[in-house]
Amino acid sequence: MNWYLAVLKNYAGFTGRARRTEYWMFALFNFVITIVLEIIGVLIHTQIITYLYTLAVLIPSLAVGARRLHDTGRSGWWLLIGLIPIVGTIILIVFFATEGQPGNNQHGPNPKLAPQPA
Numbered sequence: 001m002n003w004y005l006a007v008l009k010n011y012a013g014f015t016g017r018a019r020r021t022e023y024w025m026f027a028l029f030n031f032v033i034t035i036v037l038e039i040i041g042v043l044i045h046t047q048i049i050t051y052l053y054t055l056a057v058l059i060p061s062l063a064v065g066a067r068r069l070h071d072t073g074r075s076g077w078w079l080l081i082g083l084i085p086i087v088g089t090i091i092l093i094v095f096f097a098t099e100g101q102p103g104n105n106q107h108g109p110n111p112k113l114a115p116q117p118a
Contacts, residue, residue, distance in 0.1 A: 001029065002117035003021060003022050003025035003026055003029075003117060004025060004026050004029040004030070005117070006022065006117045007022065007026040007060050007063075007064045008057075008060055010060075010063065010064075011059060011060050011063070012059050012060075012063055013063050013067070014062075014063050014066045014067070014076055015067075015070075015107070015108070016067055016070065016107060016108045016111075017067055017068075017070045017071035017100065017105075017107050017108050017109075017110070017111045018064050018067035018068045018070070018071055018111060019071065019100065019111045019112060019116075020068070020071075020096070020097065020099070020100070021116075022064065022067075022068075022111070023064055023065070023067075023068040023096055024096070026060075026061075026064050030057060030061065033053065034050060034053065034054070037049050037050040037053050038050055062079060065079050065092075065096070066079060067107075068095075068096050069095060069096075070105075070107035070108070071100035071101065071105075071107070071111060072095055072098045072099075072100055072101065073101045073105050073106075073107075074095060078092070078095065079092070100112070
């Protein structure tokens with residue numbers, strides 16, 4: 001949960017690097033929350049709650065995705081490859097799952113060496 005909150009605290013931070021753990025824990029919590037909101041929406045016959053949540057986490061999702069790509073040495077603009085149906089999504093998953101560059105890169109210091117959320 002702390003990883004999820006750390007991403008939300010860095011709401012629009014597109015600079016720097018994000019560890020795989022930060023990205024995937026945010027994705028997991030985001031997925032679980034979305035499923036719960038979908039179930040609630042079905043029970044109360046409206047999806048507005050899910051739509052509002054999705055809109056609220058759009059910028060943090062893009063930001064953590066860009067920082068994750070920075071950790072692998074790629075530009076955040078690679079997120080746009082996700083617009084290509086199926087193939088783009090697969091490529092992004094591979095990029096997000098790839099281990100980050102050891103040491104410093106053009107986007108900053110290695111996040112594994114920084115203190116992690118408790």
